[in-house]
Amino acid sequence: xxxxxxxxxxxxxxxxxxxPLGVVPTALLLIGALYCVxxxxxxxxxxTKSPGELFSTSTLxxxxxxxxxxTDLFAYRDGVFWLWAGNTLLYAGGGALLSTAVSAISxxxxxxxxFPGRGLIFNLLIGGILVPAVVLAIPQYLLFSKIGLADxxxxxxxxxxxxxxxxYLARIYAAAAVPDSLLEAGRIxxxxxxxLMSRVAMPLMxxxxxxIFLFQFVAxxxxxxLPFIMLGDDGKFPLTVGLFTLLASGANxxxxxxxxxxxxxxxxxxxxxxxxxxxxxxxxxxxxxAVK
Amino acid sequence: xxxxxxxxxxxxxxxxxxxxxxxxxxxxxxAAQSPAAAAAGPVTLTYWTWAPNMDKITKVWxxxxxxxxxxxxxxxxxxxxxxxxxxxxxxGNPPDxxxxxxxxxxxxxxxxxxxxxxxxxxxxxxxxxxxxxxxxTLGTDAVYGIPQDSGPMMLFYRQDxxxxxxxDVPKTWQEYADAARAVRKKDPSVHLGTFSSKDPGAFTxxxxxxxxxxxxxxxxxxxVGIADEPTKKVAAYWDGLVKExxxxxxxxxxxxxxxxxxxxxxxxxxxxxxAPGVLSSNAPKAAGKWAVAPLPQWNAGENxxxxxxxxxxxxxxxxxxxxxAAKFATWLNTDxxxxxxxxxxxxIYPATTKAQSALGQAPEYFSNQPDFWQQAATVSAxxxxxxxxxxxGTTYNAFKDAFDKALRDRTPFADAIQAVQDATxxxxxxxxxxxxx
Numbered sequence: 001x002x003x004x005x006x007x008x009x010x011x012x013x014x015x016x017x018x019x020p021l022g023v024v025p026t027a028l029l030l031i032g033a034l035y036c037v038x039x040x041x042x043x044x045x046x047x048t049k050s051p052g053e054l055f056s057t058s059t060l061x062x063x064x065x066x067x068x069x070x071t072d073l074f075a076y077r078d079g080v081f082w083l084w085a086g087n088t089l090l091y092a093g094g095g096a097l098l099s100t101a102v103s104a105i106s107x108x109x110x111x112x113x114x115f116p117g118r119g120l121i122f123n124l125l126i127g128g129i130l131v132p133a134v135v136l137a138i139p140q141y142l143l144f145s146k147i148g149l150a151d152x153x154x155x156x157x158x159x160x161x162x163x164x165x166x167x168y169l170a171r172i173y174a175a176a177a178v179p180d181s182l183l184e185a186g187r188i189x190x191x192x193x194x195x196l197m198s199r200v201a202m203p204l205m206x207x208x209x210x211x212i213f214l215f216q217f218v219a220x221x222x223x224x225x226l227p228f229i230m231l232g233d234d235g236k237f238p239l240t241v242g243l244f245t246l247l248a249s250g251a252n253x254x255x256x257x258x259x260x261x262x263x264x265x266x267x268x269x270x271x272x273x274x275x276x277x278x279x280x281x282x283x284x285x286x287x288x289x290a291v292k
Numbered sequence: 293x294x295x296x297x298x299x300x301x302x303x304x305x306x307x308x309x310x311x312x313x314x315x316x317x318x319x320x321x322x323a324a325q326s327p328a329a330a331a332a333g334p335v336t337l338t339y340w341t342w343a344p345n346m347d348k349i350t351k352v353w354x355x356x357x358x359x360x361x362x363x364x365x366x367x368x369x370x371x372x373x374x375x376x377x378x379x380x381x382x383x384g385n386p387p388d389x390x391x392x393x394x395x396x397x398x399x400x401x402x403x404x405x406x407x408x409x410x411x412x413x414x415x416x417x418x419x420x421x422x423x424x425x426x427x428x429t430l431g432t433d434a435v436y437g438i439p440q441d442s443g444p445m446m447l448f449y450r451q452d453x454x455x456x457x458x459x460d461v462p463k464t465w466q467e468y469a470d471a472a473r474a475v476r477k478k479d480p481s482v483h484l485g486t487f488s489s490k491d492p493g494a495f496t497x498x499x500x501x502x503x504x505x506x507x508x509x510x511x512x513x514x515x516v517g518i519a520d521e522p523t524k525k526v527a528a529y530w531d532g533l534v535k536e537x538x539x540x541x542x543x544x545x546x547x548x549x550x551x552x553x554x555x556x557x558x559x560x561x562x563x564x565x566x567a568p569g570v571l572s573s574n575a576p577k578a579a580g581k582w583a584v585a586p587l588p589q590w591n592a593g594e595n596x597x598x599x600x601x602x603x604x605x606x607x608x609x610x611x612x613x614x615x616x617a618a619k620f621a622t623w624l625n626t627d628x629x630x631x632x633x634x635x636x637x638x639x640i641y642p643a644t645t646k647a648q649s650a651l652g653q654a655p656e657y658f659s660n661q662p663d664f665w666q667q668a669a670t671v672s673a674x675x676x677x678x679x680x681x682x683x684x685g686t687t688y689n690a691f692k693d694a695f696d697k698a699l700r701d702r703t704p705f706a707d708a709i710q711a712v713q714d715a716t717x718x719x720x721x722x723x724x725x726x727x728x729x
Contacts, residue, residue, distance in 0.1 A: 051573060051576055052576045052577055054550075055547060055550035055551050055553075055554050055574060055575070056551065056554040056555070056577065077347075077366075138379060141379060141383060142382070142383050145380075145383035145384055145385050146383075146384075150380075150383065150385055151385070228368075228372075228376070229376065229379060232338065232340065232365055232367075232380065232385075232387060233338075233365050234365045234366045234367070235365075241368070244368045245342065245366055245367060245368045245369075247368070248342065248368040248369045248370045248372065248373070249342050249344060249368070249369055256573075257573070
């Protein structure tokens with residue numbers, strides 16, 4: 001019983017010995033954390049304020065209007081918030097799933113197969129990482145208009161499925177997580193290429209795929225410009241674009257600040273929940289799969 | 293498919309012309325005359341707008357006009373909406389109808405994105421004041437939109453605090469400046485007003501009041517006069533007040549500004565007729581404490597104002613249903629029942645002269661001022677606008693940059709206005725417009 005405690009204590013002592021040096025990084029990290037968390041806390045606090053309190057009470061004191069705000073938000077235009085939330089879930093969930101599938105397969109292929117043009121494709125992808133998606137939104141809109149897909153769900157989903165950075169990530173991950181020897185062994189045992197990928201390689205790549213999924217989910221969830229340009233029908237808007245119509249609702253109409261803040265806060269909750277539940281996959285050791 | 297569509301278009305165009313003399317039953321003859329139209333079903337129009345509750349208003353139209361069904365798609369308003377419409381028009385799939393702010397309409401026209409409604413609107417021209425009508429014609433023979441709402445500028449002030457500090461409502465800008473200095477002496481934490489470098493629309497209205505003509509068309513070329521004498525006079529006036537500290541320089545619509553309104557630290561806001569909506573949302577506690585007066589004048593006894601905001605309903609040039617769309621837009625903005633709905637549901641200040649004088653009860657926030665709408669109608673009659681240019685977006689961005697810089701570096705506003713003029717001319721030259729010297 002005492003041995004492990006002693007080891008822990010020893011470790012603590014060792015850490016304690018380095019502590020003077022650790023103060024600066026810890027302080028930096030704390031400042032960084034505060035910097036990241038503060039806006040979220042601000043949104044949370046602001047969402048609790050009634051319209052009268054929003055600009056008249058101090059920034060960090062809680063208001064009394066949270067439930068009213070939520071009720072008003074849900075009642076706004078007969079509950080259009082739920083429609084937008086559903087759309088966002090569809091774009092982010094569907095888009096991230098499809099994107100993860102495409103990235104994992106492409107990454108695996110690029111990492112494990114040698115074929116003519118592989119280097120060229122990979123270099124093109126690397127080039128693609130350097131082009132920000134924002135720059136492509138308008139050309140994509142013009143193209144989608146040409147094929148008659150503008151203002152459809154596909155207009156938002158399709159451009160986000162192919163994501164060069166995710167493919168790059170999947171390739172790196174596949175190269176590291178899927179040993180060639182394992183694939184060789186599978187081939188010797190008579191497994192086909194499809195079976196090798198779906199039964200051997202993909203399970204090993206799950207932690208990487210979760211990372212890609214989360215990346216893409218958050219990116220699409222927060223995406224504003226692409227749906228803003230692509231969609232004309234407000235019934236297809238995601239939350240980002242929908243809440244923006246509350247903000248910029250014309251000069252003669254007051255901006256519905258408290259509803260926007262409440263909406264922004266509510267739209268954060270699924271992301272937080274997702275990260276809390278999915279982060280354990282990130283900790284999963286690579287070797288906890290088949291290699292053991 | 294295409295043939296069917298064309299048939300429907302022609303049928304609608306035909307019936308709309310037939311119906312333009314006031315008949316309200318075009319559906320019957322249409323169905324009888326054209327089997328193609330019957331097969332294609334009713335015309336469906338999409339309408340991009342950000343006015344609140346517009347879907348409720350179109351529901352009334354849709355119930356009465358089964359052959360022209362309008363679907364509202366509520367967009368975000370402002371400059372982004374204009375950019376989005378231009379992009380959609382360029383891509384070939386704009387909505388049939390679009391809410392177009394007066395200052396953005398010329399850019400739509402320059403991009404050939406909106407249709408000329410001259411024939412469709414010949415009968416309703418008289419419903420609007422010349423000033424407003426000029427905003428949708430740009431002084432040409434064409435008509436590019438039907439005015440919907442307007443934003444004549446007035447002076448909003450805190451009546452209770454004016455009484456407290458013993459200030460009279462300023463009738464001229466000279467009196468306004470004196471009052472600003474007097475307020476500072478009585479309570480250094482309070483300002484009479486503020487100059488916003490982020491709201492070119494407000495400055496534009498003040499320049500219009502002074503008689504500025506920022507753009508004009510002569511023949512094939514444009515004349516740009518942003519740095520004209522009236523504008524320079526307005527700029528120098530505010531420059532002086534800001535530099536001597538008589539008024540504040542915080543921008544409008546910021547949390548800081550909202551707080552100042554709530555705390556009674558800002559006593560006036562030269563704004564447009566839609567201000568009650570903003571004030572009731574941003575400073576709800578001060579309800580009943582604000583009052584309204586005409587803008588201070590440059591010369592005593594005058595009755596001039598300018599416009600801040602306001603929009604029209606335009607029909608996309610690419611719309612296959614131009615006549616039907618024009619018919620709806622005409623109904624929406626001139627039919628007494630429709631305008632009444634616009635006022636009640638969308639909270640707009642209507643563009644038609646008749647509707648302006650028919651407004652009754654004052655906004656709730658201004659319940660202490662029962663003659664609110666009469667005041668507005670009087671001001672509206674003396675409000676003068678000017679022709680907007682084809683690149684107002686550039687001008688407004690240049691305004692924000694130049695005046696931000698002028699406030700930060702304490703440089704003269706006159707230089708800032710010259711910078712806006714230069715940026716506008718450069719951009720128009722680059723876009724291929726001819727500029728008259």
